[in-house]
Amino acid sequence: MNIVILPGDGIGPEIMAATVDVLEAASRRFDLNLTFQHDIAGHESLRRHGATVTPALLHKVKAADGLLLGPMATYDFKDEAKGEINPSKFFRKELDLYANIRPARTYPGLPIKVADFDLVVVRENTEGFYSDRNIESGTSEMLITPEVVVSLRRITRKCCERIARSAFELATMRRRHLSIVHKANVLKIGDGMFIDICREVGREFPDVRVDDFIVDAMMAHVVRAPDRFDVIVTTNMFGDILSDLTAELSGSLGLGSSLNAGRDYAMGQAAHGSAPDIAGQNVANPFSLLLSAGQLLGWHGLRRQAPAFVAAARAIEQTAVLAIEHREATVDVGGALGTVEAGAAFARLLLQG
Secondary structure (H helix, E strand, O other), X not given: OEEEEEOOOOOHHHHHHHHHHHHHHHHHHHOOOOEEEEOOOOHHHHHHHOOOOOHHHHHHHHHOOEEEEOOOOHHHOOOHHHOOOOHHHHHHHHOOOOEEEEEEEOOOOOOOOOOOXXXXXXEEOOOEOXXXXXXXXXXXXXXXXXXXXXXXXXXXXXXXXXXXXXHHHHHHOOXXXXXXXXXXXXXOOHHHHHHHHHHHHHOOOOOOEEEEEEXXXXXXXXXXXXXXXXXXXXXXXXXXXXXXXXXXXXXXXXXXXXXXEOOOOEEEEOOXXXXXXXXXXXXXXXXXXXXXXXXXXXXXXXXXXXXXXXXXXXXXXXXXXXXXXXXXXXXXXXXXXXXXXXXXXXXXXXXXX
16 A cells, blocks of 8 residues: 655644554554655645645645645645645545544543543535535635625535445444434525435435434534434534534544545545644644544555455554553643654554554
């Protein structure tokens, strides 16, 4: 498996270095024969090439088996005419990465304020309220007058069907329970169609139990009893918010992994931002990106019917549990290690099996 490595901005290079070390350990233990192509995106690419991402980089990513993207300073990138393109958005759109898979779970030894849980948010990734991916050219957010802005949301049958199918397929591999999250009481046409299509696809999976929740009520349900849920499927913006909430409920957003997957391509990506305020201090938690890398291996293994990659993905998840339980982690999750040391400890535990 050939993986393109883009370290990113801020803490990105630090947590990416730790992640590559762990991937190399996984490759040795499971005989994966991983290879890496190191390149740049974000601020470093803007300085060198005049754009945060380049056509040559996209070509390289399409030729590879997967992409690992470090956190990017996306808020800094405001003018695409000046090469300031959001790399995360760029790859999601250009590679048609329509499913954002965001697991969240509790960890033994890490204090939390809710019941133990293990769930996955499956978020539609290519349309919804996100104005930068709704139309072919430009943006669907418009300044009508200096004091009036109109933002359009796009919902399509195609995107609803494929995200629903991804969620149901995942539910069949877990506890066979799927929850649809929506705002159909207000967005009657768009979210009404989303619910109808999800239930229509669900008829192909009769052994999966299906329920649905209005998004604001869902936030309360997840905080009160996250153990009620297994797989949650929802539209883009609702999933963005809900997945950050569930990651934080697990103990830290630094534990929130993220896989952006499509039919032909996938991108592992830390769920958090570039945190420039702590860059270079050896304090950033690498677990979000480590776990995302594990998801990328699992996606490749399922797609290529390669059990060793699925086993490696599972081992990375189990190693995260072990590392936190033994406090071989960064301070934010109960340990006392720096970024480098936490990555090295993770790689050691992974190799020990």
